[in-house]
Amino acid sequence: MTTTAETTFDAFDPAHRADPYPVYRKARDAGALLPFSLGDVPVTLITRYEECAAVLTGADWGHGYAAGISPFRDAVAAIPGSFVRMDPPEHGRLRGLVNKAFTPRTVADMVPLADRVVTxxxxxxxxxxxxxxxxxxAVPLAVAMIPGRLLGADPADGELFRRWQLAIARGSDPDSLLDDEAMAERSVAAREVMEYFAALITRKRAHPTPDLLSDLIAAEQSGDSLSGPEVLGLCLLLLVAGMETSINLIxxxxxxxxxxxxxQELLRGRPELIPAAIDEMLRYDAPTQFTLRVALADTEVGGRVFRRGEGVIVLTASAGRDDRVYPxxxxxDITRYHGTRPARRHLGFSLGLHFCVGAPLARIEAETALRTLLDRTRDLTLATETVSYRPSLIHRGLLSLPVTLS
Incomplete structure (x- = not known):
């Protein structure tokens, strides 16, 4: 928690986990750029849409780990080859190779599987x-789509995937926001999941199967600038970020x-609004609440000069509730992104170089789940007065969501 003359930002306090948005509003009202401390690391909170978008798309912003200038702990340092932590030119090389394998056709070919599993x-x-x-x-669908279909792993290992994914996702929060147990679970999960996928990669080198992982291995074996550790890192990225995003979006x-x-009633009568409804869900209560960035060079945002190596917390979820951009x-409002004049692009999948590579797949999962539930039921009713959230802060997700079907 940091107190200034203008505001107290305590959205990271567990007391606000059920609804951090009033705290985000207070922060936005206090200013677009606010001083904050992560443990003993002084950083800046970016609270409003325009400034958040400027950082996410700015060429002078990145992660700074390779250059040794980041004030943040490298959350994925134990995961080799992850382009989430990379800046250009290394990021562009890996992203380009993933895009070659993660083609629109690959994603479209997964629609029948999503339909079958959800049904x-x-x-x-x-x-x-x-x-x-x-x-x-949401969980069994994500298991079937990502480790099951994309990576060609055994869906029967779903409980393992979910445990590893949750521990690593929780561990991606800044260390100052974690307790010793969470950091220990992160370490154990990272070791176990790397051992699992290293063995899977070895099997697929010997016996390729029609999946994305075999395609990535083929790229490595053809000398297409993809190393063995990078293939492993991409497996873990897809498992953790891919599953967590789609599960929490749903x-x-x-x-x-x-x-x-x-x-809900409007959407039942107008199913053509489902894609727009997904965008509104991403704006209104995003599965990713914030991200971290570092100034790679002296640069200016929101009227302030940031020096090389200064860190910021980009509050993308706060940007989604910015009345300056979204009345x-x-x-x-599920019509917000429909029609000839839709709302400004939300930050639910980020922007710029690090726009979520799995966004098309997450949309397919969410749209299929939503469409099928509305088609097959007359009404969906929340079966509890209160819901509880997982302790993660970057990743916002529920423990459960019981509904009554009729």
Missing amino acids: ELVDAAMERGELDVLNDL GNGMLALLRNPAQ DADTF
Whole structure:
């Protein structure tokens, strides 16, 4: 927590986990750039849309780990070859290779699998008359799509994938916001998951299968500038970031729809609004709340000069509620991104060089889950008065989301 004459920013306090948005609003009202401390590291909070977008798209901003100038702990230092931590030109090289394998056709070919998995899960839920949207739908769908289909792993290992993914995602929060147990779980999960995928990569080198991982291995073996450690790093990136984003998009988005029954009814009558509804879900309650950046050179944002090596926390979730850009920003409106004059592009998948590579796949998962639930039911009702959130701060996600189906 940091106190200034203008404001107290305590959105990272567990007391605000259920709803950090009023604290974000106070921060925005106090200023676009606010001083803050992560432990003993002085940084700046970027609270408003325009300044957040400027940092995310600015060529003078990045991660600074390779240059040794970042004030932040390298959250993925234990994961070799992860381009999440890289700056140009290394980032562009790896991103380009992933894009070659992660083509629009690859993503489109996964639509039938998403349809089949969601249909089976919803059929089972209809028989019960109830569904935990998180654990009975979003999690098994993500397991089937990412480690199961993209990486060619055994979906029966879903519980392992989920445990590893949660521990590493939680561990991506700044160390000053973690306790000793969370940091220990992060270390154990990173070691175990790397051992798992190293063995899987060895098997696929000997016996390729029709999946993205085999394509990445083929790129490595053809001398296409992709090393063995980089293949491993990409596996872990897809597992952790890919699963966490899609799971929490479905959970947070469905919760917004359940808490706004008029919007649910509108969407039932106008299913063509589903893509726009997904964008509004990403703006309104994003699965990723903030990201970290470092000035790679002296640069200016919001009227202030940042020196090379200075760190910022880019509060993308706060930007999504900025009334300067989104009128009535605290209102969930599924028509906001529909029509000839849609709202400004949200930051739910970031912007710039680090725009989420798995965004098209996350959208497919969310749209398929939403469309099937609305098609197969007359009404969806939240089956609890309160919901609880996981302790992660960068990644915002529910523990469960029980609903009654009718």
